[in-house]
Every structure is written in structure tokens, then in C-alpha cells.
Amino acid sequence: MEREENVKTIITVSNLYKLYRVGDSCVRALDGVSFEIREGEFCAIVGTSGSGKSTLLNMLAGLEKPTKGEIIINGCHIEKLKEDELVRFRRENVGFIFQSFHLIGTMNAVENVALPLNFRGEARKVRKAKAERMLDLVNLSKHKKHMPNQMSGGQQQRVGVARALVTDPKIIFADEPTGNLDSHTSEEVMGLMQKVVREQGRTLVMVTHDDHLAEYADRVFHIIDGKIVKIEENLRREREDIKDETD
Amino acid sequence: MRWIDLLRMSISSLRRRKLRTFLTVLGVVIGTASIVVMISLGLGLQQSMYEEVEQSGGTTSLTVTGKMGDGMYTSYSYGMDGTSEEPSQKYVTDDLIEELRGLEHVKSANPVLNVSALALKGRYIGYLDLYGMTPEELKLRNIELEPGGRLPDPDSAELELVVGNGVITNFYEESTGRGYWETGELPDIDFKTDQLFLILDQDAYYSSQNSPSVGLEENTGGETGTVTQTKAPKKHVVHACGVVAGGVDSYNSNSYSVFCDINVLKSTLQKEFRGRAIPGQPTTKSGKPYRQFVYSSASVQADDMDHVEELADTIRSMGYDVSTNIEYINSMKKQFAMVQGVLGGIGAVSLFVAAIGITNTMMMSIYERTKEIGVMKVIGCSLKNIRQMFLLEAAFIGFMGGVVGNILSFIMSAAVNFVVSGESMGVSGKLSYIPPWLALAALGFAVLVGMAAGYFPALRAMRLSPLAAIRNE
Ligand SMILES: Nc1ncnc2c1ncn2[C@@H]1O[C@H](COP(=O)(O)OP(=O)(O)OP(=O)(O)O)[C@@H](O)[C@H]1O
Ligand SMILES: [Mg+2]
Secondary structure, three states, X not given: OHHHHHOOEEEEEEEEEEEXXXXXXXXXXXXXXXXXXXXXXXXXXXXXXXXOHHHHHHHHOOOOOOOEEEEEEOOEEXXXXXXXXXXXXXXXXXXXXXXXXXXXXXXXXHHHHHHHHHHOOOOHHHHHHHHHHHHHHOOOHHHOXXXXXXXXXXXXXXXXXXXXXXXXXXXXXXXXXXXXXXXXXXXXXXXXXXXXXXXXXXXXXXXXXXXXXXXXXXXXXXXXXXXXXXXXXXXXXXXHHHHHHHO | OOHHHHHHHHHHHHHHOHHHHHHHHHHHHHHHHHHHHHHHHHHHHHHHHHHHHHHOOOOOEEEEEOEOOOOOOOOOOOOOOOOOOOOOOEOXXXXXXXXXXXXXXXXXXXXXXXXXXXXXXXXXXXEEEEEEEOHHHHHHOOOOEOOOOOOOOOOOOOOEEEEOOOHHHHEEEOOOOOEHHHHOOOOOOOOOOOEEEEEOOHHHHHHHHHXXXXXXXXXXXXXXXXXXXXOOOOOEEEEEEEEEOOOOOOOOOOOOOEEEEXXXXXXXXXXXXXXXXXXXXXEOOOOOEOOOOOEXXXXXXXXXXXXXXXXXXXXXXXXXXXXXXXXXXXXXXXHHHHHHHHHHHHHHHHHHHHHHHHHHHHHHHHHHOHHHHHHHXXXXXXXXXXXXXHHHHHHHHHHHHHHHHHHHHHHHHHHHHHHHHHHOOOOOOOOOOOOHHHHHHHXXXXXXXXXXXXXXXXXXXXXXXXXXXXXXX
């Protein structure tokens, strides 16, 4: 357990509340959530539908403001940032994988992957090279020129993964990345994400309602009605680490 | 984000919706073209006015005339009636010319003597509007001559004429009284080679013409006085040393004038009317000629356009009438500004309609791309870039519309000029004139209108909540 001390905490959430007012009633989407996520960790947020998973993730990504509480990512209080500062924060620190891929329909795979680099003002040649490397990494070398509607759901989501990774973000957020895929393809994409994240030492926070897929993660947060009820350490990583060390 | 990438994205999103882009651009094309063509019509008018002004001495010239009853310079009056010698009468004399030359801001001052005369050639007779001018003044008028022509020689003993290109239409057959305007045929006269008889004493000519027929009959009736003096007037043999360039139908300010040297004209007149009053010269109460030779007007050149009005006021305070082209230009300018304002306004309305079209197109585009905009925001496209992207799109619509609109304007302008020049004669210059600055200004204006029209949609796109956008399935 001495390793733990070397590993930096990258996300700190303390006492996070999110209330939605709908008419006269008040929905507590998040009800006092606190946790920490360490650098290089693969975390899954699991819960039933309507439990507040997406709300939590959106707030971590700065897409929504919390009603109360603090979110410190990489030393930065993101609940205090303005919208354009949040965009810059996401551009520099965060990659995002969507449930329904959200590729730009008029761009081919390479262009879609290169888009975040475009927003960073990188030159075209550099963008193209990086994007192609990313597509090779997600095993889409043959589909570089394909438009989104010329690809299967699994292929599209792999493009989505490549797009999230291309800017070398510290953190990747994924909201049900396999929600629109069949179970076999889901496994494939999950395996890919796990591999890339491990190899490159990135932090991945993933929302899912599938307990089986959550097994890929190092830690699993169980959330019910806006409260974290259980944090489960997944022993597999520990086991692999031990195996690595004995090798 | 780099500008080139912004531009690329904007253009590609316009290309995605070709028909809609085309229709929106078409609106701007029509708007731009109508503004440009409308204003070009006003400018064409202005241009031809300036050309006219330039031909008649330019913007720095002043014409000084004496202050008198209006009958003074009509050539036929002997000034028997109202010409009592009041001290308020001011004549343009050599003294005045000297005085004018001494004034501040005066570059040159020259007398002009305008008399009318008759010219005979074979069976034709014609009226000439004869202008005696100094060589310097003739040069200033920039008269464009047919090749081979020259200005009158001031040292020549004979009158040498520069004949306007339209003067020939003033000739008619003496027997029938029919000229070019009646018959449509030009009199058989070539000023370049033919000699003319010039008659300065018109009254004498007419009375000598009438005397054989009328005079005989009337004589028996015991007519006294006038008929007795029917000595035929002197016929001066003159020739033209130059003809103003241009056909019979092409009009310029020199078309209907005949120019000669002022001193030759003056001495010819003085010789012919020795002891009598020269037509047009003021007389004293007793009918004696005024002691100094009086010119029709003085032509003054100011050193600078800005001093013209000041100079005009000075000369007016000396008691003379002054007319300048500046005043004409200023009054015309006001009118043209109004005409252009109205014409441009009509054009502007169509560009305004086009602007609404741009706004509409951009709004539609934003609704369609809500999801895309949201995703871009989530993956790190700054608000500024999103705004720029949409503004650029709108500006590009304006730009394309402006360019094509300008091309269309040039075509329409050429067509208008072609039709007008084919149809009517005598219009100098062009009806529609598009200077480069107008084309550029219209282009800039179209881009500006595009951006203004795109501003609100761009703000809207910028403010779209990324969350709402990506939730929107
Ligand atoms: N904009 C909103 N206005 C009002 N209530 C909202 C809003 N967004 C979410 N909620 C409520 O907050 C709660 C949590 O929603 P959330 O989207 O986080 O659920 P989830 O865990 O992601 O569910 P699912 O697995 O179905 O995606 C729900 O009860 C939902 O009704
Ligand atoms: Mg959800």
C-alpha cells in the first residue's frame, strides 16, 4: 500500500448538492456527495436510472453548476469558473466520450478525431498525423476516410474514444459509452478503453448502469438517489499489479 | 483556433447547404446590385456634369459681367432706350481687367467679347455666335480640335475662326429658309477648306437685302430716314483655322460657338463701325459710343478652387456680377446628393431584405446544428470561436453576394450605357458610372450587412447550453 502515497489525487469532490426545482417540488439529483479520485485511476459510477449519475458526471466536466459544494480538479475549483474558462479547462484537461457518439456527421473519421486539436489551434499537418495515430490505436486504420454514417456503432464509438484521447487529456469522462452498443461490442470498446487508459496512465471516470461493465474499473461508486452508498475496490488491478511486480 | 480553420469550417458548412446558401447569397446579390446601379446612375449624372464644367473652364474659373439692365449685351440693341449713364453702371473694360489681375488669388484675367454675326457661303446663310478671346483664354478652354486644326493666330490681320462642330446646323438655305433641322441634310460646307463671308453689321445687311424689293415700293410712299442708309455692309472673307472635334450630333460646351482672337475681332469691329456705335457697345444718352471699349465679360481664373467663392465675393463687392462654376456645382451637388440618397435608399431596402434573409438562414442553420454546437463546446471549442464561426459564415454570404452583385452591377451598368448611347444622341459621358470606390464600398457594405445580420444568430449559438445541446437527441 506504499504506492498509494505516491499517487496524486486529481479529483476531489466534497459535499456536492444539486437540486432541480420542477414546479413546486424539488428534485435532489445529488444529495451531498464526497469522494476523491486518484491520478491514473479507472472509476465507474454505477446506479439505477434516475439516480443522478449523469448529473454528477456533467458537474465534474463543468457542464452544469452545482447547487452547493466543491469540485477541485487538478487544483482548480471548477464550480467557480465562468463558461469560457470552463471551455478552456475542458480543452486542456478533459476528454469526453458520449453515449450516442456525437460525431460531426459532415466530417470523416480523421477530421472528427482532429477536431479538438483544431480548437487548440494546432496546424493541419500535425492534427492529421496525431488523429491518424489515434485511429491506428483504436484499430480503425482502414476507416480513416469513412463518414460517421458509413460506420457501425462500435466503430463510431471507437472514433469517439480516439477523439477523447487525441489531446492527451489527464481525465476522460464517459457517460454510458457503451449504452448504444450490443454486449459483444461493448466488451470490445471497454477492453480498448481500459487498455489505452492503463497504458497511457490516464484517469477515466465512466458512468454505466451495467454492473458487469463496471468490473473493468479499478473502483466502482454505487449511487442511489443522489447519494454514494458504496465504493467498491476492484481487486483485479491489485492482482495484476502484484503479477507485474513478481515478473 | 486558427483563422484559416475557422474559414474552412464556415465555408464547409455553407457548402453543405448549397441551395439555401445560394438563395441567401442571391438576395445579397440583388441588394448589392440595386444599390450599386442606383448610385452609379447618380454618379453618372454627376460625372457628366463635371465633364461639362471641366470643358467650360473648370472649377476655378469665374465669369465677370457688368451690372446693367438685361438688354445691354443683346447684340441687336443699339442701347437707345434704357441706357442712361448712371453711376451704378459697371462695364467690363481694359481698366477692369487690369484691376482684376491685381486682385489676390487671381491667376489670370482675360476679356471676352461675344458678338453675333452672319456668315454666308454659297446659297447658305448662318448665324454665328462669335467669341473673341485672348490666346491664353482659348488655351484654357481646352478646346479639342479636329486633327490639323489650330487656334487663331493673334497676329493675323484677317479673322481666323475656330468653328464648333455643331455650328453647321445653324446654316440654312437663304432662298428656302430650310436648314439641317428641317431637311435632315447637312449644308454642303466644309469649314476646313471653304472660305466664308462674315457680316458683322447685320442690320445693314438686312436693310440692304430688303431695299431692292421693299425699299422700292416704300420709297414711293415717301419713307424717310432709315431706308436711305442702305449701304451694303462689308463682307469679311474669313476662313476657319480649326474645327471643334466631334460629329454634328455629339454635344460639348463648344459645339455651337465660334471662336476668334479678341484683338483681331476688336480692331475689325472698330474699323467697320468707325464713328458709329458698335452693336452691343453701350452708348451715352446722345448715342455716342462709350469712351472705352466694353467687353461682354471677363474670364478670371482663381489660383485655387477654395478661393473661388472668396474671390467672387470680392468682385461682387466691386459692383460686378460674377458667376462661377463652383456655385453651379454646389447647387448641383445638393441635388445629386438628394437623388443619390433616394436611389441608394431604394437599393438599401433590398439589401435590408437580404439581411433578413441572412439572419433567417443563420437561425435555421443554428437550429439544425444545435447538437453539433453543443458537442463542440464540450470538446473544447471556445465561445469566441463559435461566435466567429457563425459571424464568418454570415460575412461570407455577404462577401459572395457583394462580389457577384458587383459583377452584376458592372454588366447592368454597361447594358444601361449601351442602350442609352444607342438610343439618344447628345448625351455626353455615361448614364451609369461605377467608380472603383463604389464597388469596394458596396462589397464592404455587403460584408458588414452580412455580419450585422449574423450577429444575433452568432450570439445565440454562443449562448447555447452545451448540456441541452447534447441531451437533445
Ligand atoms: N434539467 C433537469 N431538471 C429537472 N430535473 C432533472 C434535470 N436533470 C435531471 N433531473 C433529475 O435528476 C435526477 C437524476 O438525473 P440523471 O440524468 O443524473 O440520472 P441518471 O442516473 O443519469 O439516469 P440514466 O441512467 O437514466 O441516465 C432524475 O430524477 C432527473 O429527473
Ligand atoms: Mg444518464
